Amino acid sequence: MDYLLEQALNGFSIGAQYSLLALGLAIVFSVMGLVNFAHGEFIGVAGYAMFAMAAMGIANPWLLVLFAVVTVVVVALVLERIAFRPVRDAPPTTGLLTAFGVGIVLQNLFLLMVSPRPKAVPALSVLNSTFEVGGYNFTILQCLEVGVTSVAIAALVWFLKGTRVGLAMRAAALDFTTVRLMGMRANRVIATAFAISGLLASIAAIFFIARRGAIDPFMGLLPVLKAFVACVLGGFGSLPGAVVGGLLLGFIEVLLIVLLPDKLAGLRDASVFLIVGAILVFRPQGILGRSVELGDKTA
Amino acid sequence: MRNDSKIWFGLCLGTLLPAAPALAAETIKIGAPESISGDWAPYTAAHGLRCMAELVNEAGEYKIELEVKDSKSEPQLAIALAQQMLDDKVVAVSGTPASDSLIPIGQLAADYGAIIFSAMNTQVEMFATGLDNFVTTAVPDPFNAAATAKVAYDKGARTVVLFVSDAAGTWTRALPGWFGEVFEKLGGKVTGTIEYPGFGITDWSPFVSKLKAMDPVPDAIHISSVNPDVGVLIRQLRAAGMNTMVFGSDGFDDVTLASVAGGAANVDGTVFFAAHGFPTPGGSLANFQAECAKRGYEINGAFFGLGGDVVKLLVGAAKAAGSTDPKAMLEAIYTKGPFEIITAPTISFDNPWHYPIKEVPVMGFQDGKPVLVSSTRPTDVPHFKK
Numbered sequence: 001m002d003y004l005l006e007q008a009l010n011g012f013s014i015g016a017q018y019s020l021l022a023l024g025l026a027i028v029f030s031v032m033g034l035v036n037f038a039h040g041e042f043i044g045v046a047g048y049a050m051f052a053m054a055a056m057g058i059a060n061p062w063l064l065v066l067f068a069v070v071t072v073v074v075v076a077l078v079l080e081r082i083a084f085r086p087v088r089d090a091p092p093t094t095g096l097l098t099a100f101g102v103g104i105v106l107q108n109l110f111l112l113m114v115s116p117r118p119k120a121v122p123a124l125s126v127l128n129s130t131f132e133v134g135g136y137n138f139t140i141l142q143c144l145e146v147g148v149t150s151v152a153i154a155a156l157v158w159f160l161k162g163t164r165v166g167l168a169m170r171a172a173a174l175d176f177t178t179v180r181l182m183g184m185r186a187n188r189v190i191a192t193a194f195a196i197s198g199l200l201a202s203i204a205a206i207f208f209i210a211r212r213g214a215i216d217p218f219m220g221l222l223p224v225l226k227a228f229v230a231c232v233l234g235g236f237g238s239l240p241g242a243v244v245g246g247l248l249l250g251f252i253e254v255l256l257i258v259l260l261p262d263k264l265a266g267l268r269d270a271s272v273f274l275i276v277g278a279i280l281v282f283r284p285q286g287i288l289g290r291s292v293e294l295g296d297k298t299a
Numbered sequence: 300m301r302n303d304s305k306i307w308f309g310l311c312l313g314t315l316l317p318a319a320p321a322l323a324a325e326t327i328k329i330g331a332p333e334s335i336s337g338d339w340a341p342y343t344a345a346h347g348l349r350c351m352a353e354l355v356n357e358a359g360e361y362k363i364e365l366e367v368k369d370s371k372s373e374p375q376l377a378i379a380l381a382q383q384m385l386d387d388k389v390v391a392v393s394g395t396p397a398s399d400s401l402i403p404i405g406q407l408a409a410d411y412g413a414i415i416f417s418a419m420n421t422q423v424e425m426f427a428t429g430l431d432n433f434v435t436t437a438v439p440d441p442f443n444a445a446a447t448a449k450v451a452y453d454k455g456a457r458t459v460v461l462f463v464s465d466a467a468g469t470w471t472r473a474l475p476g477w478f479g480e481v482f483e484k485l486g487g488k489v490t491g492t493i494e495y496p497g498f499g500i501t502d503w504s505p506f507v508s509k510l511k512a513m514d515p516v517p518d519a520i521h522i523s524s525v526n527p528d529v530g531v532l533i534r535q536l537r538a539a540g541m542n543t544m545v546f547g548s549d550g551f552d553d554v555t556l557a558s559v560a561g562g563a564a565n566v567d568g569t570v571f572f573a574a575h576g577f578p579t580p581g582g583s584l585a586n587f588q589a590e591c592a593k594r595g596y597e598i599n600g601a602f603f604g605l606g607g608d609v610v611k612l613l614v615g616a617a618k619a620a621g622s623t624d625p626k627a628m629l630e631a632i633y634t635k636g637p638f639e640i641i642t643a644p645t646i647s648f649d650n651p652w653h654y655p656i657k658e659v660p661v662m663g664f665q666d667g668k669p670v671l672v673s674s675t676r677p678t679d680v681p682h683f684k685k
Contacts, residue, residue, distance in 0.1 A: 002512075003508060003511075003512040006508045006511075007505060007508050010502075010504040010505045010508060011505075013502075013504070014502055014504070014505075017502075111336050115597075116335060116336040116337070116340035116341075117340060117341045117553070117555060117599070118341065118526060118527040118530075118553070118555050118559060119555065120530075120555055120558035120559045122558060122561065122562065125534070125561055128534065128535070128538035128561075129538065130538065130539070130540060137539075137540070139538060139539075142504075208501055211501060211502055211504075211531070211535070212501050212502075212527065212531050213527075213530065213531060213534050213559055213560075213561060214527035214530060214531065214555070214558075214559040216527060217336070218337070218338075218499075219501070221499075222499050222501070223501070253505075254505045257505040257506065257509065258505070258509075262491075262492055262493065262494045265494030266465060266494070268494070268496060269496060
């Protein structure tokens with residue numbers, strides 16, 4: 001029982017990380033139809049920002065976290081301005097290529113300006129300590145992952161439903177032209193989407209770095225691919241779908257580690273995609289995606 | 300120049316200068332599509348190759364023309380770069396350190412009559428594929444496994460769980476198995492295996508939970524993987540309250556391992572790994588590293604020394620063969636050893652498989668710094684007896 005509870009929490013915390021990243025991808029996609037594969041590099045930006053501050057002698061973890069969050073949000077805004085805004089009206093494939101390009105540029109900047117080797121960032125390792133509740137051991141980090149992700153999602157829901165910019169972002173997901181006709185500035189709506197996406201990525205990055213204790217130039221590649229799968233699973237462009245997709249993906253991965261015999265472990269990744277594929281056969285639009293037909297305006 | 304530099308130069312000159320002065324330095328052209336970035340970057344031999352080439356060129360007997368390019372740890376890119384270098388008539392060429400690039404490059408090199416070398420490849424498949432032009436300066440995995448298993452048993456481990464994966468062929472799957480084979484022969488018991496998906500794991504929690512739930516909880520685990528993955532695994536084991544000993548392969552030999560693993564308390568006396576060399580103060584590896592550090596090179600553990608080994612071996616082979624023809628050099632490497640190298644006193648290849656024979660150091664940690672635990676030439680080695 002302890003074992004299953006522990007694995008369930010593992011699945012939940014891994015899923016929470018995927019959800020945070022998937023939300024960031026989904027929010028940009030819903031507003032401007034861009035799959036931002038450079039999103040994973042925001043994890044690297046947060047990591048290297050913390051590393052740089054630590055190298056300058058700043059040891060306070062709160063300051064490091066604050067600096068990482070601010071840096072990622074600023075970098076997200078700068079990238080929107082210099083890389084994505086010029087191709088906003090280009091075909092979607094141009095945006096996709098731009099995102100890949102931005103990702104490669106960031107990876108190579110980490111590589112050339114710091115090192116291809118992993119660098120230790122131990123400032124947040126205290127979050128890996130355990131505490132006991134009712135005879136069960138939990139780590140601070142896992143509880144934070146679940147708690148902070150829940151708060152972040154609640155705050156996002158409030159922002160989208162309770163503020164004017166949030167309303168504009170939801171409307172832009174349906175019809176950007178009408179939003180502009182209502183007097184909202186497109187630049188402001190899209191920049192806000194990038195800022196939120198950067199904020200969510202920086203929170204996920206802090207959890208990644210606390211658990212991993214190290215950074216390297218390519219650390220964002222795998223998480224962004226998982227986040228992409230989570231988005232597809234949940235329904236691309238759907239914010240609740242991104243959360244559900246991320247959590248479900250995390251649970252499926254851990255479930256297969258628990259259930260699949262080690263002799264069949266080579267089939268683990270294949271099984272994950274088999275399950276994802278099976279879900280998409282029955283819900284091609286994703287779990288919470290809207291069913292649309294060709295020719296519909298919201299397609 | 301300080302005195303130790305002069306001594307080092309003296310040693311180099313003593314080794315490299317002929318009895319009678321040559322009219323002109325003979326050229327040895329080497330191509331190295333090295334993993335300067337990507338998964339294998341922490342273990343690249345590029346900097347050691349460069350530094351030793353510089354030292355040899357200063358000594359003057361031979362001229363090393365070394366071309367290093369970044370393969371980004373991608374086998375296909377390494378093969379394309381190797382092809383260009385072979386067209387440029389290199390006598391020896393390398394690749395990324397795994398068989399997926401070295402075997403095709405070896406086959407290409409054979410058509411050019413060139414040597415395929417790897418400073419750090421340890422996979423047994425390199426000796427089983429029929430390549431007759433392959434040279435490595437790192438001992439094969441079964442030796443690594445046998446030396447580590449002996450240390451595991453001597454350190455009191457009696458039960459072990461093996462972490463295995465298909466990520467890098469035999470290096471990540473068979474090596475732990477060979478460790479287990481020798482460990483059981485010594486009297487220990489392998490109580491289970493855990494499969495992990497590959498490189499780049501950021502969260503080992505599900506695997507740590509699985510390990511904790513095993514009955515009995517093993518005294519030790521063995522894993523052959525790369526840093527920071529193994530560092531993260533150690534950190535998460537300790538965070539989960541497990542003081543299990545961790546045994547590993549040369550993938551642990553990264554200067555950042557202890558810090559990634561969470562510091563001295565997480566590694567001292569509990570983490571051990573087989574390496575390719577240990578810089579004993581005053582020894583050839585320590586001197587080489589010190590001299591190169593002064594020249595501004597980044598020292599990445601024993602892998603730096605392995606790069607130096609390759610250049611020194613090729614020069615030794617050219618001398619022994621009396622020629623810089625790659626076929627004659629290869630014949631000399633295979634039959635005229637032992638040769639002096641940096642990471643061990645000598646290396647020789649005079650066996651039916653032509654794998655390198657040299658001492659295998661096993662390292663542990665003290666105050667978060669690597670320390671030498673043993674240095675042996677294992678004799679009871681799996682796989683190669685077959």
